[in-house]
Amino acid sequence: MSSDCLFCGIVAGQVPASLVAEGERVLAFTDINPQAPTHVLVVSREHHPDVAALAAADPPALAELVGLGQRIARDAGHSDFRLVFNTGADAGQSVFHVHGHVLAGRSFGWPPG
Ligand code: 5GP
Ligand code: ZN
Secondary structure, three states, X not given: OOOOOHHHHHHOOOOOOOEXXXXXXXXXXXXXXXXXXXXXXXXXXXXXXXXXXXXXHOHHHHHHHXXXXXXXXXXXXXXXXXXXXXXXXXXXXXXXXXXXXXXXXXXXXXXXX
């Protein structure tokens, strides 16, 4: 755990969050500023700064994260979903603890803004 990390605080139960689902290595909670009818963040329980670091350090955790993201979308009634990993500040990452955004329930444009 990184003591100054917001999502480590949520994993530890020290920061309140609306939990959606749990796995052995990952945890899911609703985004505080939803951008779609379903907008859930899936994070690793261990601190890794971004998805590339997680892929290098713990591939099973990344696979679990992706699988849980699909299940969350499906359980919310959506066969289609967008799974986004903003990686680096210029790509829009603002919390440097890996998280997949599970977005579903509306149409999405491409290319992204
Ligand atoms: P990023 O910009 O790093 O890809 O995504 C960070 C996400 O975390 C944003 O969508 C933002 O709304 C969300 N967020 C920031 N602070 C909190 C918080 O305290 N609780 C929850 N549930 N989400 C947060
Ligand atoms: Zn962290």
